[in-house]
Amino acid sequence: MQLKKAAFRRIGAGFCGTVWALELNHPPAQEYAFKREDGGPGRSLEKEYEMHKLVLHAMELYEQANISRPLHVSIPRCHQFMKPDDSWWSENLERFPDGYAPCNTLRSDRIPPVGQQTREILIDKFCPARLVSQIKDSDANRDCLIRPYLGRHRYNSKRPKSGFTAFSLRNFPLHLDQMEDLEIPLTDLVIYSELMAETLAILHWFGMMDANDVEFVLAPPRKNGKKPAIISNILGDHVMWILAFDCCNEISFDIEGVEQAVRAFFKNDPFYPRPTSSPGLWSAFRVKYIQTSSEILAELADKTLLDLPVRFIDGVESKSVKA
Template sequence: MASGDRRHLTASDESYNPSIAPTLADHPVANPRLLSLLEPITTEDSRASTPQLGDLEQELHRMLSIHSLVPTSPSFVKRQAATQAENKQSYRKIGAGACGAVFAQKGESLAMKLAKCIDSDLWNDYLMHTLIFEKAKLHEIEIKVPECYFFVPKEDPVYFQKHQTLSEAAQAVCHFPTDILVTERIIPLSEVARTVLIEKYCAGPIKEKALTDPANEDCLVRVYLGSLQGKSGLKFFSLRNFKLHLNQMVELQLDVEEMASQMGKSMAVMHWDARTDARDVEFALRSSTKKIPVSIKDYSELLRMKPRTYTGPESRRNEDHFHRKTELWLLDFNQVRTITLDEAGVAQVVEAMTINDPYFPKPLQDNPVARRVWNRFVESYLEVADAVLKEQDPTVRELPGIVLQRLIELQQKKQGKLSEIEASG
C-alpha cells in the first residue's frame, strides 16, 4: 500500500484491523488520533503462515528469545571456577565506544568504564544512567538497566594506587589518570549462542577465526527493529556489537512485538518522566543470572514417592547458579540530555530518535511485520506516556502523540525524496 493512501483508511474498512491494547481504549488520543498513528494491518497479513525453523534457527530462537533460560556450558563453569582461584587483579577490555573503554576483572561482576579523553561525558553518563535506572525501576518496566555503582574522578590518587593493574591494562587505550564509572557488568550471551551466531551469520573462510577470537566472548546483540537489511555471510564479523536486524529476527521467529513494546515503554519513561531525549541509547540482548532453586515438593507428592528419594536439583548443587536468562537491556547514557516539556523538547526528542542507530520501529513500511512492530511500539509508548503525564496540562499530554506524528512526517518526506530519485533515474 502506498504511504499516501494510508491516511484515508478508517476503522470501518474491512482491511483495516490494527491491534489496539485494551489499556488504550480510554486513552486521550485513542480512536481518531491513535488510529492516525497506527499502520493498517490486513487480514491477509494476520493469516500469514509461519515456516518451520531449521535446526540452526531453532537453536538461535531458543537462545535469543527474551526471558529464555539457557544452561551454561560445563566449560564455562570450569573456566569460572579456575578464574576464581587465579589472580583476580587481571583486567581485559570488554567493550569500547566514543566516550570510553570498558574493562572488567576476570570472574568479577563490576564493569569499569574509563574516559578516553579529558572532556568526556562520563559524569553526564553517571547522572543520566542513575536517573533512568531509578525511573525504570519506579515504573517496573520489563527492560533491564544495569545498576550504576560509583564514580572515580581522575584526581583521586588512592584509588589508582590500589588498582594499578587496571591502569596497566588500559594504558594503550586511555591516558592515565582518567575518570572511571563503575557499573554492573552484564553477562554475555552463552558460549552456545555465540557458536550458533557465528555458524549462521559469519562467512565460511573466517568462521574458525571468529570462534577463537577472545573479543567474541563479550557477545552483545543489538536489536535493530527499524532495519530490514540484515545479511548472512558477513566478511567483517564481531559479536561484541553484533547487529541483528528485523528481517533476521523474523526469520528466527523471535517475539519482535514484545521487544517493540519494551522499547516503547522505556522510551516513554525516559522522555516524559526522566525528561530526557534518550539520545544514543542502545537496546541489546544479553544475559542476566538466574538461580534455579530446589523444587519444593508438597506433602501429597512425597506420599507417592519411595522413602528417602532424592528430591533436589538434577545438578546436585544446593542452588544451581549456572543458568543464564536472555533479556533486553538498555545501555549507554553518556549522550543523553535533559528536555523541557514543550515544543523545544519535542524537537530534541525527534532529532535524537532519528539520528540513533535503527533500534526503533519505523512507520509507513510495506513489510507487514514492520507495520505490526510499529503499532506495538506506538501503543506501548502512548500507554506509559499517558500514565506519566496524567497530572499535566492537556497541552503537555499531547506531546507524546506529536513526537510520533513528527516521526511519521519525517518518514513520509524521506520516502518522497527516494521516489523522486527513482523517478529521475
C-alpha cells in the same frame, strides 16, 4: 611476596571510551564493568554518571506509579564515578596493561555476556565460512551482546550486500531480516518493540530527557536482584537491557521538547521499529508508547500535557515519510 592482582581485560570500546572487566571466574568483581573516558573528544563520563542516576530514578518512579504493566527492561546499576586522583587508582591501576594512566572512570554492573550456545548459533548462521573457526576460537568474541535493530534490514534494495567480510560478536547488530532468518517468533519481536516504546516513554516523561544515543541489547538476566520477564527463543533465555546515557539531554514539556525528542529518535542507531521499514512492529510501538506516556502524564496535575506523546509519534511518522 605480594601476589599480582587479577588483570582487567578489555570487553568493549566506543567513541566515549573503553570498557574493562575481570574474567568471569573472579567473583565478585566479575559483576562490574569499568568504563574509561579515553575515547573521542567532547564526551563526558561525569555527565553519563549523572544521567544514569536520572534514568534509574525515572524507572523507580515508574515502578511506584499506579500503571497497569510492570517494567520489563533491565538497567545496570551505577555504583561509582572515579576521577584520576581517586584512591581507587592506587589499588587498581596495575590491573590495566602497561602504559595506561588514571582517568575518569565509571563503575557499573556488567551486563552478562551471551552464552556459548547462542554465540555459536550466530556464528554458524551469519559468519563468513572462512572465518568460522577463527571466530569460535576468538577470546574477544566471548564478550557478546546483541543489538536488536528493529528499524533496519541488513540487506535490501537500499542496502545492498557488502563485500566487507569482517565479523565480530562484540555489540553484534542483529537486523530485522536476520531475526526473521533465525525464526524468532513475531510475538517476541512485538515484545521487543513494546519494551523499547515503554522505556522511551519513561525516559521522556519521568526522566525528562531525549534518550539521545541510548543503546538496547539482548543479554542474559542478572544473577541476583530483581529480574524482569525472561524471553526464551533461539537466542536462549534473555532480557532487554538499556545502557549508554552520556549523550542524553534534558527536554522541556512543550513543542520544543517534543521536536528535540524526535531528532534524538532518528539520531540513534536503528533500534526502534520504523513506520516505513517495519510497519507492523511500528504499530505495536506506537500503541505502547502512547499508552505508557498517557498513564505517566495522567499522574501529573497539568492535563494539557496529554497531547505531547501523540505529537511525538506524529513527528516521527512525518519525518519518516520525508526521509
